[in-house]
Amino acid sequence: MTEDSRNPWQTLDSRVVYANSWMSVREDSVIRPDGRPGIYGVVLIRPSVGILAVDNSKRLALVSQWRYTLGKMSLEIPTGGSEEGESLLLAAQRELAEEAGLEAAHWTPLGSIDNSNGVTTDVSHIFLASGLVPLAGGQRHQGDEEIELVWMPFAEALERVLDGEITESVSVAGILKAALQVPELR
Amino acid sequence: MTEDSRNPWQTLDSRVVYANSWMSVREDSVIRPDGRPGIYGVVLIRPSVGILAVDNSKRLALVSQWRYTLGKMSLEIPTGGSEEGESLLLAAQRELAEEAGLEAAHWTPLGSIDNSNGVTTDVSHIFLASGLVPLAGGQRHQGDEEIELVWMPFAEALERVLDGEITESVSVAGILKAALQVPELR
Numbered sequence: 001m002t003e004d005s006r007n008p009w010q011t012l013d014s015r016v017v018y019a020n021s022w023m024s025v026r027e028d029s030v031i032r033p034d035g036r037p038g039i040y041g042v043v044l045i046r047p048s049v050g051i052l053a054v055d056n057s058k059r060l061a062l063v064s065q066w067r068y069t070l071g072k073m074s075l076e077i078p079t080g081g082s083e084e085g086e087s088l089l090l091a092a093q094r095e096l097a098e099e100a101g102l103e104a105a106h107w108t109p110l111g112s113i114d115n116s117n118g119v120t121t122d123v124s125h126i127f128l129a130s131g132l133v134p135l136a137g138g139q140r141h142q143g144d145e146e147i148e149l150v151w152m153p154f155a156e157a158l159e160r161v162l163d164g165e166i167t168e169s170v171s172v173a174g175i176l177k178a179a180l181q182v183p184e185l186r
Numbered sequence: 187m188t189e190d191s192r193n194p195w196q197t198l199d200s201r202v203v204y205a206n207s208w209m210s211v212r213e214d215s216v217i218r219p220d221g222r223p224g225i226y227g228v229v230l231i232r233p234s235v236g237i238l239a240v241d242n243s244k245r246l247a248l249v250s251q252w253r254y255t256l257g258k259m260s261l262e263i264p265t266g267g268s269e270e271g272e273s274l275l276l277a278a279q280r281e282l283a284e285e286a287g288l289e290a291a292h293w294t295p296l297g298s299i300d301n302s303n304g305v306t307t308d309v310s311h312i313f314l315a316s317g318l319v320p321l322a323g324g325q326r327h328q329g330d331e332e333i334e335l336v337w338m339p340f341a342e343a344l345e346r347v348l349d350g351e352i353t354e355s356v357s358v359a360g361i362l363k364a365a366l367q368v369p370e371l372r
Contacts, residue, residue: 146219176362
């Protein structure tokens, strides 16, 4: 990272205090914007992707799964982390195949969102996918996933965001952006 | 947490592997949905709040600040974590005072979003605040914050979300929800 004159922080030292296969935690010794010493803990997460997969009848492919972190079921668009060295588009294509058992002919980026940006590096890139074709093998779950595919009219998914039933951040941002920016979904 | 029959995970053991004033990291030994042993790392973050503060001229109070995690400036609605035992509304009122130097007469909940829900417990609760009054002392920064207040017409803030210039997840969700749900902002 090049030096940016707008950065009011000074990093004195940096060490990894925890790591597993999905994230690591770095604790930096810093001089804060007010000139006093302190620490900053950063949760390092690789870029992630979220996919709005819409079929020719304007139905959205959602997945329902148990979220271990929050201890609840969550209805979401397919999402997931990219792998080391993997492009965002390839990550999105892989996640759509794994979680929904789908391939898509057309891919359009819908921008990205920064999640928990006071604590994590989790930037999630959203794609609109259309021209859907089911894969012969269906879903290809990872061992740590148990995912149910749910097809829902896009207009109903939008209602569920506005009602507060769909709350996962990438799903909320993606569905609301698509509602305002993708005329063919109206 | 009561037992939920939909939970396909089994937690065998749980230990805190890192903690600072803003978060802690727990590593659980688990039996995964496929029946195999594994671990799950959870970043524990207290509930957070985001405030859409809109004045009588439909201008939105935004804050511009350096995000240490991502190494970039970020234009956002005021956001922040709740303190131990603090209600969400009180947290929102405190953050609006600290970051924007404002009090608000009217508060309306706009739902919540789950950030990075594969890794963190960060649930952010969004409020619409109106009837704004500037506080005598102006902004009341924490030592780890250097924040510039920016007033922007709501319609322009919406454009910046759709353009991809505003990317912080709570701001994106809040501004898009308000655009679709709050008729007086149109």
